[in-house]
Amino acid sequence: MSPLRVAAAPALAVTVVLLLVSTRYGLHWDELYFRMLPLRWWYEDQPPLTVWLSWLAARISDDIWVQRLPAIAAAAAGAVVAGMFPRALGAGPEIQRLAAWSHAFTVYPLIMGHIFTTSAIDLLAWQVIVLLVLRATQGHHRALVWAGLVAGLACWNKLLVVALVGAIFVALLLTDRWLLRTWEAWAGAALFLALGAPQLLAQLLNGLPMTEVSSGLVERQGTTVRLLLLPTIALFAGPPLLRVWLTGLIGPWRAAGRPGRFLLPVALLIVGFTWVSPSQPHYPMGAVLPALAMGWASPHLLAAWGHRKRWGIVAANSAIACLLCLPLLPASDPWLSAVSRVNPTIREQLGWEDYARQISEERTGGEGVVVDTYALAGALHHHGTPADAAAVYSGHNALWRLGPPSTERVLLVGGDAVNKADLFEKCAPAGEVVTRAVTHPQLESVPMLRCTGPVGGWDSVWPEFRRLSG
Secondary structure (H helix, E strand, C coil), X not given: CCHHHHCHHXXXXXHHHHHHHXXXXXXXXXXXXXXXXXXXXXECCECCHHHHHHHHXXXXXXXXXXXXXXXXXXXHHHHHHHHHHHHHCCCCHXXXXXXXXXXXXXXXXXXXXXXXXXXXXXXXXXXXXXXXHHHHHCCCCCHHHHHHHHHHHHCCCCXXXXXXXXXXXXXXXXXXXXXXXXXXXXXXXXXXHHHHHHHHHHHHHCCCHHHHHHHHHHHHHHHHHHHHXXXXXXXXXXXXXXXXXXXXXXXXXXXXXXXXXXXXXHHHHHHHHHHHCCCCCCCCXXXXXXXXXXXXXXXXXHHHCCHHHHHHHHHHHHHHHHHHHCCCCCCCCCXXXXXXXXXXXXXXXXXXXXXXXXXXXXXXXXXXXXXXXXXXXXXXXXXXXXXXXXXXXXCEHHHHHHCCCCCCEEEEECHHHXXXXXXXXXXXXXXEECCCCCCCHHHCCEEEEEEEEECCCHHHHHHHHXXXXX
């Protein structure tokens, strides 16, 4: 039976569920930003693929579900790929289905399937790369050529894949060094470098702006990420499935020559990378979720858990994951506060239309708007009037290149923008955007200031508004 037929039911199920809930709440913080960006071949804070797909979706329709189709497709494909891991290890169709269902409806894949960010495609790319390397260690050497191709293309979506390639190289030195001497390994490396070079060189030639974005995240939340890193991995893989993915990591390592031994050092290296550069806690998930799929093929696990217990655990995990990851509960307390502590992306989908309305009502005719966060700028651009969309600017990340404003009268929105008041000849308070009780920390206080006359003109002032951060 083909992998597609084996995983058809979970892939279809997760597609239907994600489509049904896609229009509840609103666009995510990052989705608003992506929709505002013009088409370019590189951006300061990320490669362009997700932006390109967001741009295409926006041209097809303004509906949220269309915006999220690439993420939904990646989630469905991820379920199919998950089923192929136990297949590669010799497990039958039932175990392949277990792997596909458990991946499709566990926490992290559901989060990434519900909102379209760079991590949605990145997770699928990591799965495919790890699967291809697994096949290469089993004697299918040409899989390394395909792995290099996928990794190179993935550089056009998110450069975090470079860390995965580095971790795989070190892991293979430890477990399957002979594989690195094959011509297929060299061909895969050449493809990876050739395809990924444009994005890597763009960063190098422009002073590595992505490192500044990452540094901002580390400064703001690095300590918290380090403290919660291991619990977050356990949560994102699904707490009831802890034994499964640990088995997938540790089981192969215990016996020399067993397929998949390279995955444990890969996972440990990515965890170490995240510990050293703790910008986001979800980075190791692309290595942990393949272990979840492989763990189902363990004879010891299957002997310990009978048929009913295995499916019962998957069902229980799926129910918990859906409540945590999807907008099923009312967007009000106490549900919102509780769920947002576990899954902050929930709070980042709410309130944007109201925030845009408040800014639009405060803005006067002919006045520009300079917003300090890309999400709030994207909200005004998306939910505001056509005049608002034409008047909004931000110095945040790639939006800075779209400025400066064409008028000397501006409404500054947000603390970082308001702090630039001394760059103008005259400023006056313009109130504050009233935000929700449960919101992103950067939106807890959003003052507004009406200013005129940038001192020395916008050519002198606009560089001061540039801000690279996550």
